[in-house]
Amino acid sequence: MKVLAFAGFLGSGKTTIIKQCIDSMLKKGLKIAIVENEIGATSIDDKVLEEGGIEMTTLTGGCVCCSISGSLLTAATIIEKEIAPDWLIVELTGLAYMSGIRDLFKEHGDHFKLYSVSVVDIARWFKLLKISRPLLTDQVEGADVIIINKIDIAEPTQEQMEEISVISGGSPVIKACAQNNGAGLWDDISVLLEQKG
Ligand SMILES: Nc1nc2c(ncn2[C@@H]2O[C@H](COP(=O)(O)OP(=O)(O)O)[C@@H](O)[C@H]2O)c(=O)[nH]1
Ligand SMILES: [Mg+2]
Structure with a gap:
């Protein structure tokens, strides 16, 4: 099973x-399951999931990169067996x-194929980097x-793009306005993931 983890x-x-x-995955006929690791209430609306026939599991009470990492593997194992989706998001x-998730899957979930996407809020990222550098760089690195x-609210400068690229170790970068213009995002992401193999 392919697992697509979103950090940010x-x-x-x-x-x-x-x-x-x-939206795009359903249009392509892909089967999806979702695990949300939320501190508060879940934010993906149930109606969207019901209409798409998507199974969602919510993991609360800690972070799956550390304190409740076992729950993520347990959930992934059950989902693979019972739902067998093309993608577990x-x-x-x-x-x-993100390094915690990568280590977890490397050590205990090697048969899953883990892909990682890191989301950078360009309007705030460089300010956040000053106060929380280890976390922000870890989410982007690799x-x-x-x-x-x-x-739409902050166009990155060339220097900023280069800084992010250096921190990432040269990962491919997509610029996006997900809120108003995100319909093509999955096509762009999936092309890059296919290149990884
Ligand atoms: N201006 C702008 N706002 C966005 C964009 N994408 C998301 N948002 C808003 O940012 C806020 C946080 O988004 P959300 O997807 O919940 O972030 P999450 O906490 O990372 O899951 C919401 O109010 C979104 O509507 C974007 O491309 N541009
Ligand atoms: Mg969220």
Whole structure:
């Protein structure tokens, strides 16, 4: 089973992007399941999921990159067995370390194929970087795809693009306005994921 994990600080646009991707994936006839690791209430609306026949599991009470990592693997194992989707989409909390997820799957979930997408809120990312550098860089470093989101309110400079690229280790970058213009996002993401293999 292919697992697609979305990392990115709180409010960066993960849910908005996931909704756009779900729309496109359903149109392509893909079967999807979703795991949301939420601190508060879940944000993907149930109606969308019901209409699409999508199974959603919510994991609360901690972060799946550390304190409740076992729950994520348990959920993935059950979902693979009972639903067998083409993609399991995982929305991480805004405070999750992507390296924790990568290590978890490497050590205990090697048969899953993990892909990672990191969402950068370009309007706030460089300010956040000053106060929370280890987290923000970890979310971006080594991501399979980086989405620079909210370009409708803040266009990244060339220097900013280069800085993000260096931190990521050269991951491919997509600029996006997920809220108003995200319909083509899954096509763009999936092309880049296919290149990874
Ligand atoms: N201006 C702007 N706002 C966006 C964009 N994408 C998402 N948002 C808004 O940012 C807020 C947080 O988005 P959400 O998807 O819930 O972020 P999450 O916490 O990462 O899941 C919401 O109010 C969205 O409507 C975008 O491309 N541009
Ligand atoms: Mg969200």
